[in-house]
Amino acid sequence: MPFGPRVVRGIVTSLSETSSVTQTRDIAGVISTVPLVSPRRIDLAAWIADYYTAPVFSALALMLPPGFNSKRQPGHKLQKSLMLAVGAEELPSILDELKKARAFRQLKILEVLQAAGGKMETGLALKKAGCGRQVITALLSRRLISEIGEEVFRDPVARTDHPLEFPLQFTDGQQSAWGPIRDSIWADGSRPASSIFLLHGVTGSGKTEIYLQALAETVKVGKKGICLVPEISLTPQVIDRFFSRFPGRVAVLHSALTAGELHDEWRRIARGDFDIVVGPRSAVFAPQPNLGLIIVDEEHEWAYKQSEKSPRYHAREVAVQLARLTNSVLIMGSATPDVETYYRATRSEFQLIELPERVTPLGLSPLPEVDIIDMRRELKSGNRGIFSRALRSAMAESLDRGEQIILFINRRGKATFIECRDCGYVMNCRRCSGALTYHYNEKRLICHRCRRSYPLPRRCPQCSGREIKYFGIGTESVEAECRKLFPKAGVIRFDSDAITDASTFQTVVDSFRSRHIDILVGTQMLTKGLDFPGVSLVGIVSADTNLNLPDFRSGERTFQLLCQVEGRAGRGIYSGRAIVQTYNPDYYAVKFAARHDYAGFYNSEISYRREFGYPPFSSMARLVFSHSNESKCFAVAERRVVLISQRIAEKGLNDIKIVGPAPAYTMKLRGKYQVQIILLGRELHSLLKDFDLPEGWILDVDPVGML
Ligand code: ADP
Ligand code: ZN
Numbered sequence: 001m002p003f004g005p006r007v008v009r010g011i012v013t014s015l016s017e018t019s020s021v022t023q024t025r026d027i028a029g030v031i032s033t034v035p036l037v038s039p040r041r042i043d044l045a046a047w048i049a050d051y052y053t054a055p056v057f058s059a060l061a062l063m064l065p066p067g068f069n070s071k072r073q074p075g076h077k078l079q080k081s082l083m084l085a086v087g088a089e090e091l092p093s094i095l096d097e098l099k100k101a102r103a104f105r106q107l108k109i110l111e112v113l114q115a116a117g118g119k120m121e122t123g124l125a126l127k128k129a130g131c132g133r134q135v136i137t138a139l140l141s142r143r144l145i146s147e148i149g150e151e152v153f154r155d156p157v158a159r160t161d162h163p164l165e166f167p168l169q170f171t172d173g174q175q176s177a178w179g180p181i182r183d184s185i186w187a188d189g190s191r192p193a194s195s196i197f198l199l200h201g202v203t204g205s206g207k208t209e210i211y212l213q214a215l216a217e218t219v220k221v222g223k224k225g226i227c228l229v230p231e232i233s234l235t236p237q238v239i240d241r242f243f244s245r246f247p248g249r250v251a252v253l254h255s256a257l258t259a260g261e262l263h264d265e266w267r268r269i270a271r272g273d274f275d276i277v278v279g280p281r282s283a284v285f286a287p288q289p290n291l292g293l294i295i296v297d298e299e300h301e302w303a304y305k306q307s308e309k310s311p312r313y314h315a316r317e318v319a320v321q322l323a324r325l326t327n328s329v330l331i332m333g334s335a336t337p338d339v340e341t342y343y344r345a346t347r348s349e350f351q352l353i354e355l356p357e358r359v360t361p362l363g364l365s366p367l368p369e370v371d372i373i374d375m376r377r378e379l380k381s382g383n384r385g386i387f388s389r390a391l392r393s394a395m396a397e398s399l400d401r402g403e404q405i406i407l408f409i410n411r412r413g414k415a416t417f418i419e420c421r422d423c424g425y426v427m428n429c430r431r432c433s434g435a436l437t438y439h440y441n442e443k444r445l446i447c448h449r450c451r452r453s454y455p456l457p458r459r460c461p462q463c464s465g466r467e468i469k470y471f472g473i474g475t476e477s478v479e480a481e482c483r484k485l486f487p488k489a490g491v492i493r494f495d496s497d498a499i500t501d502a503s504t505f506q507t508v509v510d511s512f513r514s515r516h517i518d519i520l521v522g523t524q525m526l527t528k529g530l531d532f533p534g535v536s537l538v539g540i541v542s543a544d545t546n547l548n549l550p551d552f553r554s555g556e557r558t559f560q561l562l563c564q565v566e567g568r569a570g571r572g573i574y575s576g577r578a579i580v581q582t583y584n585p586d587y588y589a590v591k592f593a594a595r596h597d598y599a600g601f602y603n604s605e606i607s608y609r610r611e612f613g614y615p616p617f618s619s620m621a622r623l624v625f626s627h628s629n630e631s632k633c634f635a636v637a638e639r640r641v642v643l644i645s646q647r648i649a650e651k652g653l654n655d656i657k658i659v660g661p662a663p664a665y666t667m668k669l670r671g672k673y674q675v676q677i678i679l680l681g682r683e684l685h686s687l688l689k690d691f692d693l694p695e696g697w698i699l700d701v702d703p704v705g706m707l
Contacts (some may be wrong), residue, residue: 016689084145198334198345225288228294264285275391335563373391376583394539405693406522422467450707515534544584618682641661
């Protein structure tokens with residue numbers, strides 16, 4: 001439609017007889033005549049726009065077919081097919097006639113079609129018959145065949161060719177978890193309070209098996225499902241499980257698909273072609289008709305939050321709203337539930353189901369035994385190496401027995417900061433405020449924030465000294481240490497530097513599973529959805545990478561990560577063991593993770609949150625302003641604080657606290673200074689109603705990270 005001098009795209013959500021403006025103009029054209037978004041999803045968009053203070057259009061755009069918003073929309077692909085237009089009884093006499101008339105090429109086409117069961121793609125039929133288009137014209141004019149144009153879909157995944165698998169007989173634990181879920185599915189989710197479940201089960205307790213059977217049950221009652229998984233765990237192993245259970249009936253949406261593939265998959269979903277849609281956070285917006293079940297696997301994962309652009313929605317929250325709007329059942333699963341989700345379950349907003357025991361091929365097996373190693377002691381006794389004595393000897397024993405090892409370090413690269421011994425100068429990125437990381441393979445220093453790389457300095461840029469020292473450890477230095485200590489062992493790195501695409505991912509996973517490699521050194525990339533039965537030892541090289549960060553969730557993050565990594569040991573035939581190296585052995589998150597004690601962790605964490613009024617005891621929003629001029633940046637932020645305080649006073653919302661303005665943790669990013677303001681309070685959403693911010697500001701409601 002025309003809008004000033006421009007033509008813009010618009011979405012019609014409802015019609016009105018009158019106009020709010022005096023001068024109306026005509027619509028320039030119609031993009032789609034069929035409704036693209038269902039009424040329930042229009043309601044969902046309204047909720048998102050309101051809750052996350054985003055423009056309604058941007059919220060609605062989430063639910064449109066991928067590519068709708070771009071100028072060049074991926075086209076539909078049409079395929080022409082030929083069909084026999086005569087019945088089987090008539091065919092022999094027609095073939096005879098053609099033979100007599102010596103119309104051999106027409107005859108050939110009909111024979112090809114007959115052999116193919118009456119229908120074939122035009123191009124293929126011509127190729128098989130070895131003739132040109134004019135033959136078709138002749139046959140068409142004699143009405144012996146017809147030609148139809150059919151929309152074809154690019155098929156991004158081989159949906160077939162998976163060995164069919166059948167539901168497993170539930171263990172007792174699974175059986176008692178299953179009862180209420182099955183009842184809800186049959187009750188059509190019509191009792192909303194009881195149809196949102198938090199399934200808390202340790203890794204390997206059989207949650208996925210419950211998801212699969214819940215999906216099958218949903219299909220039985222004539223409905224469809226959506227299953228959200230974090231993008232990082234959308235591995236072929238996980239997808240195969242879905243394909244094997246529901247052959248040909250699963251749609252997969254993920255970022256590796258081309259725009260065209262995504263578009264086609266989306267449209268087929270809207271047509272109702274699939275019982276199940278599997279995908280990352282954006283799949284919550286898939287136009288799955290007749291929705292009956294939503295699953296959010298690993299609900300605690302931060303990847304469910306869209307932090308980088310507006311609307312800054314959390315897919316778990318959106319799923320809760322969608323379940324309420326559509327009367328669907330919702331299952332949120334995790335080994336380490338988000339503290340806020342668990343709190344809501346204890347307040348009966350969600351129904352809590354616990355699955356405390358592990359299922360393994362040999363029956364129930366205990367979780368791995370975990371030892372905490374105090375690295376301060378190692379240092380005192382003269383060990384300056386990356387590995388403690390305990391970890392080194394455990395590795396030697398595992399290798400001797402022919403078992404496999406996973407080493408976890410949540411940092412890429414070789415050294416995490418580079419300092420001049422003479423003057424103490426630390427090499428920083430010139431555009432960001434962070435220290436540079438040394439990458440051995442590239443022989444360069446790389447900024448992990450903006451990815452700019454720098455040559456290795458031969459002299460200190462400040463004092464020209466030649467003594468440059470490299471501190472800290474990353475995946476590369478751990479890999480090098482393994483090669484030095486165990487020259488015979490096969491070692492491979494598993495981080496985003498080494499694994500750049502899906503096929504290297506699969507190659508590395510396959511060679512580790514088939515035990516051609518002994519030691520896998522990785523970042524949190526290896527914590528997700530991977531099952532390696534040959535692993536008996538997990539070494540956490542440093543538990544401290546998330547500690548001491550200025551974020552109230554750093555304890556929770558540490559606990560979740562440690563539990564996930566420890567859970568990689570002993571998933572198969574060996575009983576597992578994990579060794580955790582730390583300079584903070586008494587830190588509560590480290591201690592509770594070592595005991596696999598979620599309840600203990602939760603109790604500590606929730607009382608700390610209560611004491612300081614952090615979520616779930618308040619809502620939080622983060623405002624960030626960035627500008628290349630530091631003092632301008634602060635001046636703008638300070639003025640904003642004054643304005644917000646006035647508004648709080650006007651509205652009488654006295655429980656809202658303003659923290660800041662303060663430099664963001666990454667004070668400078670890509671050449672711009674960043675200043676943040678945190679708002680905290682129970683009544684925050686009353687403040688955020690019609691809250692407008694000038695250009696240059698970012699507003700993140702319920703931020704998952706404060707850095
Ligand atoms: P989670 O999702 O909690 O990590 P999974 O559902 O992946 O757990 O189950 C872990 C392992 O146990 C898988 O290999 C799975 O096939 C197996 N498993 C799950 N449930 C059963 C069952 N009832 N009987 C036998 N094996 C099971
Ligand atoms: Zn940088």
